[in-house]
Amino acid sequence: MSEELTFWEKLARIDRRVFYWILFIGLMVPFIRPLGLAITVSPSTRDLYEELRRVQPGDVCLINIAFGVSAWPECMPATAACTKLLIRQGAKLIIIGPYYDVDLSYEELKRRCAEDFAKLKYGEDYVYLGFYAGGEAVVAQLASDFRSVFPTDAYGTPLDELPMMKNINKATDIRLVLSSDTGDWCSYYIRQWRIPYGVPLAEIGIAMLGSEYMPHYRAGILFGMSVGVRGGAELEKLIGEPADATIRMDAINISHILVIIAVLLGNIGYFASRGKRR
Amino acid sequence: MSEVLRREVVYLVTAIITIIMFVEFFFIGTWSVAEELRTWAIIIANIALGLGAVRLLAEHVRNIQRRRAGVWSFSIWLIILFVVMFLSGLAGYAAKHDPSSNPVYNWLFKWPYTSLGQTLYAITGFYIFSAAYRAFRARNIDAALLLIAGCFVILTNATVGEVIWSGIPVIGRWFLDYGQVPGMRCFLIVAAFGMLAYGFRALLGRERGFYGEVAGE
Numbered sequence: 001m002s003e004e005l006t007f008w009e010k011l012a013r014i015d016r017r018v019f020y021w022i023l024f025i026g027l028m029v030p031f032i033r034p035l036g037l038a039i040t041v042s043p044s045t046r047d048l049y050e051e052l053r054r055v056q057p058g059d060v061c062l063i064n065i066a067f068g069v070s071a072w073p074e075c076m077p078a079t080a081a082c083t084k085l086l087i088r089q090g091a092k093l094i095i096i097g098p099y100y101d102v103d104l105s106y107e108e109l110k111r112r113c114a115e116d117f118a119k120l121k122y123g124e125d126y127v128y129l130g131f132y133a134g135g136e137a138v139v140a141q142l143a144s145d146f147r148s149v150f151p152t153d154a155y156g157t158p159l160d161e162l163p164m165m166k167n168i169n170k171a172t173d174i175r176l177v178l179s180s181d182t183g184d185w186c187s188y189y190i191r192q193w194r195i196p197y198g199v200p201l202a203e204i205g206i207a208m209l210g211s212e213y214m215p216h217y218r219a220g221i222l223f224g225m226s227v228g229v230r231g232g233a234e235l236e237k238l239i240g241e242p243a244d245a246t247i248r249m250d251a252i253n254i255s256h257i258l259v260i261i262a263v264l265l266g267n268i269g270y271f272a273s274r275g276k277r278r
Numbered sequence: 279m280s281e282v283l284r285r286e287v288v289y290l291v292t293a294i295i296t297i298i299m300f301v302e303f304f305f306i307g308t309w310s311v312a313e314e315l316r317t318w319a320i321i322i323a324n325i326a327l328g329l330g331a332v333r334l335l336a337e338h339v340r341n342i343q344r345r346r347a348g349v350w351s352f353s354i355w356l357i358i359l360f361v362v363m364f365l366s367g368l369a370g371y372a373a374k375h376d377p378s379s380n381p382v383y384n385w386l387f388k389w390p391y392t393s394l395g396q397t398l399y400a401i402t403g404f405y406i407f408s409a410a411y412r413a414f415r416a417r418n419i420d421a422a423l424l425l426i427a428g429c430f431v432i433l434t435n436a437t438v439g440e441v442i443w444s445g446i447p448v449i450g451r452w453f454l455d456y457g458q459v460p461g462m463r464c465f466l467i468v469a470a471f472g473m474l475a476y477g478f479r480a481l482l483g484r485e486r487g488f489y490g491e492v493a494g495e
Contacts, residue, residue, distance in 0.1 A: 016408035023407050037437045040447070069392045070399035101395075103378050104387055134323035141316040144308045148317050156375040170308075196303065207435065214454065215463040230435055249437055255403060256436035260429055262411040267425070270415050 012269030019262060026258050030250030037253060039246070044217050045234040048202050048224025051176070052082060057090025059175035060168055064189065065097035065105045066181030071206055072108065077232030077245035078204045079180045080112040085239055087116040091175070092164050093126040096150070098138075098185060102131050103154070112243070123162040130154030139188040143171035143197060171197040176223070180204035186213060186222075194221055204231065289483040296481045335360065362386070427453045 005013070041049075055061065063083065067075045086093060095106055106128055110117050120126050129150040132138050142149050146169045152158050159165040167173065171193050179186040179201065186203045194201045200223050203213045207228030217225045226235055229252055232245030295315060302312040338353035346353075363386060370380030378384045416422035433439030434450025479485035 014411070016412075019408040019411060020404045023404055035438075037441055039437050040440065068395060070395035072392075072396060073400075101387065101391070104392060107378070132320075133327055134320040137316050137319035138323070141313065141320060144313055148313065149320060154376075196307070211454075211458055211462055214459050215466060218455075218459055219463075228435070230437075233437075253436045253438035255407070256432050257438055259407055259410050259432060262407065263414045263425070263429065266411045266414065267416055270417075 006273060008269050008272035010269070011265055012273055014265070022262075023255060023258055026254045027251050029254055030247070034247070035250045035253060037249070039230075039233050039237050039249060041234045041238060042227070042231075044214070044225035044227065045231050045238070046224075047217075048082070048204075048226055049085070049235060049238045051200065051202065051223045052085045052089065055086060055089040055091045055175060058092065059089075060092045060094060060164070060173060061086050062174050062177045063093055063095045064177065064179045064181070064185060065095065065102050065109070066099060066179060066183065066185035067105065067206075068099045068101050068182070069104055069108075071182045072105070073244070073248060074206045074228050074232070075180050075182065075204060076105070076108060076112065077229065077243060077248075078226040078235050079178070080109060080243070081232065081235035081239050081241070081245075082178055082202075082204065082226075083109060083113050084116050084241070085235075087113065087120065087125075092124075094129060094165075094168070094174075095126065096129045096132060096142075098132055098135075100131060106130075106154075123157070124164050127159075127162050127164055128154050129159075136188040136192065139185075140192040143192050145169060171199050174199055176200040176202070178202050178204060182206050182209070186216075190216060190221055202226075285486075286483075289486070293481050293483065296477060300477075331360075359386075427457065431458075 063079070063086075065079065083093070095109070096102075097105060099105070117126070122128075130153065132142075132149055134141075134149075138149055146165075147159055150159060153162060177189055177193060177199055179189050181203070182205065186201070186205065186209075189199075189201050193199045201221070202224040203209065203217075203222050204226040205213065205228070207230070210225070210227035213222060213225055216222045226232060229245050229248045233242075233249045236242050236244075236246050298309070298312050298315060302309040306312075335357065338356050341350045341353040342357075344350070363383060366380045366383035366386070367377035370377040370383050373379055378387065414425055414428065416425050430439075430446060430450040431453055433442065434447045434454070439446040439450065476485055
């Protein structure tokens, strides 16, 4: 016969579906009443912003979109904010990506930066080279010979016919790289671009990558870092255009608070019922 | 060619390529031989993508033929959607050199794929929430320390932490800067030495895992 559970034991064994509902309802709150809490800028995001502000008109910057559509909420706001900033600095952009859905991400990036891209001319101010496969080997090859990886842009135009690409063929022709990713791609650029050629590199990653790349940032290998939605919100604040990430910070705040409450409840139940178990 | 000889050829090719890459990286900078080899690697990677698609189709056709319980109906859906995406993408490429110029391809990618992809990723938040409740228990002193540090870091990542108390991000950043960063740095350095050891073992023909063998056999 099953033993009757005490209140504390029940507190330590709440069904997971209860938490799913609590989180679901909790995440609805910002839609009804936005919290709009102040966002302070972390040093890694500020360094990223400051370096992008030092880009001179005509500098060629590489944006590596190494995330799929599933990571748009985390990576896209910061990528869009950096792209806007680079365009306003007068930089020329090369956009590439190792994910098969990079076309979608590129279109979304253009949509989010529509006003800025409208001032640019394709082929002269920016180029989209599209998808590339081959992992670290292809990143190494890009560093020494762009044209062996991308003989044409994503639309089949030979690189030599694109005015912007006339004198661009290797890592040292690039002013800086922004690697926006959910995995190891920034490591590839560290090993194949940053270390051998000294190309300045920054990471725009999901929150989980913050811990992985923070040692590189602290060692000066990365000039800046944007971590998850928070990084995106910080960049939006720095460029003075609150957008998606700023709104999503409300959901982040509520979900994090709920996690803390759930952990506290679990531990209270655990300690209160421990005596009985003994 | 005997199996032993064939294996030795693989080890020899691996060793030669390792030496070429090593020499290029540490002594030359850019070497045309290494560049050529990397171009081969890129071509092989692209062929592997096509091969993967063929393999995927073969596996799911087999599922349907064998009526594998709980799987074969999904395999039918996979093959139907694979064919639709492939043909519509090909039509778009043939028309305007851009697969997304085809409306069917564009619609499938833009709406079902994007929404489903983001939904799947977002669902992990619910699992993390319930897992944190069940696993984050202060069962001993080590777990208690982890719990305390974890709570501060969680509240540091959310702006609400500094609204609750301005000291939370200060403590959270201390845990990150003096706990996490050195720990991760140690891990990265050790992993780098491990990679070096792996490279030397591959160079000497002692690392045979990539050939489907267990080292030492």
